[in-house]
Amino acid sequence: xxxxxxxxxxxxxxxxxxxxxxxxxxxxxxxxxxxxxxxxxxxxxxxxxxxxxxxxxxxxxxxxxxxxxxxxxxxxxxxxxxxxxxxxxxxxxxxxxxxxxxxxxxxxxxxxxxxxxxxxxxxxxxxxxxxxxxxxxxxxxxxxxxxxxxxxxxxxxxxxxxxxxxxxxxxxxxxxxxxxxxxxxxxxxxxxxxxxxxxxxxxxxxxxxxxxxxxxxxxxxxxxxxxxxxxxxxxxxxxxxxxxxxxxxxxxxxxxxxx
Ligand code: HEM
Ligand code: HEM
Numbered sequence: 001x002x003x004x005x006x007x008x009x010x011x012x013x014x015x016x017x018x019x020x021x022x023x024x025x026x027x028x029x030x031x032x033x034x035x036x037x038x039x040x041x042x043x044x045x046x047x048x049x050x051x052x053x054x055x056x057x058x059x060x061x062x063x064x065x066x067x068x069x070x071x072x073x074x075x076x077x078x079x080x081x082x083x084x085x086x087x088x089x090x091x092x093x094x095x096x097x098x099x100x101x102x103x104x105x106x107x108x109x110x111x112x113x114x115x116x117x118x119x120x121x122x123x124x125x126x127x128x129x130x131x132x133x134x135x136x137x138x139x140x141x142x143x144x145x146x147x148x149x150x151x152x153x154x155x156x157x158x159x160x161x162x163x164x165x166x167x168x169x170x171x172x173x174x175x176x177x178x179x180x181x182x183x184x185x186x187x188x189x190x191x192x193x194x195x196x197x198x199x200x201x202x203x204x205x206x207x208x209x210x211x212x213x214x215x216x217x218x219x220x221x222x223x224x225x226x227x228x229x230x231x232x233x234x235x236x237x238x239x240x241x242x243x244x245x246x247x248x249x250x251x252x253x254x255x256x257x258x259x
Contacts, residue, residue, distance in 0.1 A: 073118030
């Protein structure tokens with residue numbers, strides 16, 4: 001006969017279940033986080049493969065090869081780095097709130113600078129080849145995403161770090177800041193998808209090798225897009241999940257972590 005375990009105090013059982021659920025949640029959080037890194041790096045790797053095998057590779061020698069830095073730099077900065085910056089407050093729980101803020105600022109600053117370098121690559125290509133600037137939906141939305149990144153970096157720094165506004169003003173601004181940050185991240189993903197589609201249509205022009213003929217390059221482009229969509233969905237999923245939100249008491253730098 002199997003021995004029966006009896007738990008005299010129901011509170012012990014409840015505590016045990018709560019501990020188990022907390023461990024499960026943590027496991028899920030880190031599994032999703034790993035999937036985000038895998039999807040982001042897959043998008044980047046596939047993009048480099050596309051450029052190297054089908055678009056003439058990377059070099060500063062010709063305007064076309066200078067353009068080639070644009071897709072990878074934009075995916076790296078606006079999806080991979082921006083996504084990691086957004087998740088700092090959810091994932092980096094072993095450091096204090098002020099360190100999280102510096103880390104968040106540092107990552108978003110690097111993302112903004114790399115995005116500007118990537119945008120310069122395509123601006124230079126258009127200027128040298130006498131292609132009109134800013135004619136497409138991709139370029140209009142892309143410009144607005146870049147301007148938002150710059151403004152958010154500046155406004156975030158001034159509001160939350162230096163000189164830093166009052167803690168009640170900070171509390172008022174955080175939801176707005178978080179909304180625009182997430183909205184801009186979603187917009188960036190859409191801009192990447194329109195950019196990929198445009199470049200696929202522009203670059204696959206030989207008869208029988210056009211985008212609609214599904215040559216290997218077309219399949220690569222589609223896979224890059226799917227990896228970007230998965231990465232974006234998972235980042236947004238973690239960022240809007242209230243269970244993972246830092247619970248705070250007090251405000252500003254005096255906020256304390258409850259989990
Ligand atoms: C969030 C990411 C991205 C942003 C913010 C962005 C931004 C821009 C901007 C502002 C331009 C206009 C440049 C000018 O008119 O001088 C542009 C052009 C272009 N981008 Fe992107 N881009 C992004 C991602 C991508 C990706 C992943 C590709 C894929 C290949 C791409 C392909 C292109 C192409 C082909 C052009 C030239 C045609 C056009 O102006 O629409 N972009 N991009
Ligand atoms: C391009 C720049 C930036 C973007 C896209 C961005 C985006 C975001 C997003 C999406 C959130 C919500 C995260 C969450 O709910 O877990 C957030 C929160 C926050 N960001 Fe930024 N951010 C940027 C720059 C900055 C800068 C420069 C600072 C200065 C330190 C800053 C400080 C904060 C703070 C204090 C929070 C609230 C964290 C909390 O829940 O207590 N951000 N940001």
